[in-house]
Amino acid sequence: MQVEDVTIGELAKHIPTPFYCYSAAAIASNYQRYSDAFAGLDSLICYAVKANSNQAILATLAQLGAGADTVSEGEIRRALAAGIKAEKIVFAGVGKSEQEIRYALSQGILQFNVESEPELERISALAVQMNTTARISIRVNPDVEAKTHAKITTGLAENKFGINIDLAPQLYIKAASLPGIEVTGVDVHIGSQLINLEPFAAAFAKVAELVSSLKAQGITIKIIDIGGGLGINYGEHSDEPDIRTYAEHAKQHLGHLGCKIIVEPGRSMVGNAGVLVSKVEYVKTGQERTFLILDAAMNDLIRPSMYDAYHHIATVEQKPNQAVYDIVGPVCETGDTFAKSRALGECEQGDLVAIMGAGAYGAVMASHYNSRLNAPEVLVSGKQYSIIRERISFDTLLAMDTLPAWL
Numbered sequence: 096m097q098v099e100d101v102t103i104g105e106l107a108k109h110i111p112t113p114f115y116c117y118s119a120a121a122i123a124s125n126y127q128r129y130s131d132a133f134a135g136l137d138s139l140i141c142y143a144v145k146a147n148s149n150q151a152i153l154a155t156l157a158q159l160g161a162g163a164d165t166v167s168e169g170e171i172r173r174a175l176a177a178g179i180k181a182e183k184i185v186f187a188g189v190g191k192s193e194q195e196i197r198y199a200l201s202q203g204i205l206q207f208n209v210e211s212e213p214e215l216e217r218i219s220a221l222a223v224q225m226n227t228t229a230r231i232s233i234r235v236n237p238d239v240e241a242k243t244h245a246k247i248t249t250g251l252a253e254n255k256f257g258i259n260i261d262l263a264p265q266l267y268i269k270a271a272s273l274p275g276i277e278v279t280g281v282d283v284h285i286g287s288q289l290i291n292l293e294p295f296a297a298a299f300a301k302v303a304e305l306v307s308s309l310k311a312q313g314i315t316i317k318i319i320d321i322g323g324g325l326g327i328n329y330g331e332h333s334d335e336p337d338i339r340t341y342a343e344h345a346k347q348h349l350g351h352l353g354c355k356i357i358v359e360p361g362r363s364m365v366g367n368a369g370v371l372v373s374k375v376e377y378v379k380t381g382q383e384r385t386f387l388i389l390d391a392a393m394n395d396l397i398r399p400s401m402y403d404a405y406h407h408i409a410t411v412e413q414k415p416n417q418a419v420y421d422i423v424g425p426v427c428e429t430g431d432t433f434a435k436s437r438a439l440g441e442c443e444q445g446d447l448v449a450i451m452g453a454g455a456y457g458a459v460m461a462s463h464y465n466s467r468l469n470a471p472e473v474l475v476s477g478k479q480y481s482i483i484r485e486r487i488s489f490d491t492l493l494a495m496d497t498l499p500a501w502l
């Protein structure tokens with residue numbers, strides 16, 4: 096198995112497993128597909144940093160011209176450090192703190208995607224205090240069913256995100272009257288891992304209606320941020336939405352409004368560009384099942400336990416025979432299971448396996464649970480590879496705690 100011109104078996108000789116491995120060319124090709132698809136529109140691709148916030152990934156995208164969709168001060172700092180200009184950074188999230196808003200204002204970011212009335216008031220007050228102006232979009236909740244996993248659905252009335260689209264005009268009128276606020280746009284993001292494009296079309300149509308009605312009320316919208324959410328093929332079924340069709344929906348519903356379109360892909364930019372490489376520690380034959388016990392665990396990749404997510408898993412070397420396994424990690428939780436009853440090349444101790452589609456919401460969601468060290472991250476480009484995040488040492492792990500003086 097190779098990532099670009101580097102074989103994974105060779106990498107594993109130098110880097111102890113488990114580790115993440117990403118392809119720079121795959122990321123560039125995903126970016127290119129977005130930029131081609133949206134070429135007919137005045138558009139900006141703001142990569143959703145939360146999907147994979149490693150600065151080497153951000154710098155790769157920055158060089159291609161990407162902006163950033165961020166959800167915290169830490170993400171804004173990462174994006175800036177990786178060379179993404181403040182005028183290409185948008186800031187979303189339901190719980191922006193005073194400190195975070197101040198920081199974003201001090202950097203002069205492109206816009207805040209505002210999720211509530213009290214947040215709008217807070218931004219206004221802080222902008223006045225700092226003698227500056229905050230450009231804002233209001234994130235509207237269009238109440239459409241994204242038809243994805245409940246934990247990654249964000250555009251329903253019952254979800255915590257955004258402002259009910261029917262109540263949005265009132266808030267826009269208020270925003271236009273507030274000091275320190277410049278209304279620039281509308282924002283919508285209905286969920287993640289969407290395979291069916293119809294919910295996007297429905298949301299875009301509702302946003303178009305809102306933009307027209309705001310215009311009639313004297314509020315000019317210059318930017319429409321259509322969020323992210325395009326799904327990828329994790330290997331469970333062959334459906335993968337087409338970026339061109341997605342962009343066509345945007346053009347059809349929003350193209351005539353003369354606005355700049357921001358698109359915020361996360362998963363579809365990096366998901367299929369990464370694998371988690373792991374080693375078989377034991378093949379354990381139970382009474383009913385055979386377990387493949389890996390050295391990677393839920394603390395490295397939580398998607399299977401958190402979202403019941405499917406990831407294709409393959410042996411790094413081709414195997415002559417097939418076997419069926421429950422593929423698990425060493426963590427002391429039944430939920431530490433990557434796959435159940437999965438057919439795979441027959442393995443023995445020491446074999447390498449690759450968990451595919453691990454580039455998004457993988458390393459960023461990792462923890463040190465069970466006092467396990469992090470899986471390092473490696474970026475490949477052609478024949479070259481570089482460790483872009485080291486595995487910390489046990490000394491560093493232990494030094495994260497400090498003992499109170501009384502002990």
Ligand SMILES: *Cc1c(COP(=O)(O)O)cnc(C)c1O
Pocket residue numbers: 143145146164187284286287288322323324325359360361362363455
């Ligand atoms: C998570 C998120 C995204 C990216 O979603 P993907 O499904 O990874 O494309 C974009 N915008 C907002 C506001 C988000 O919360």
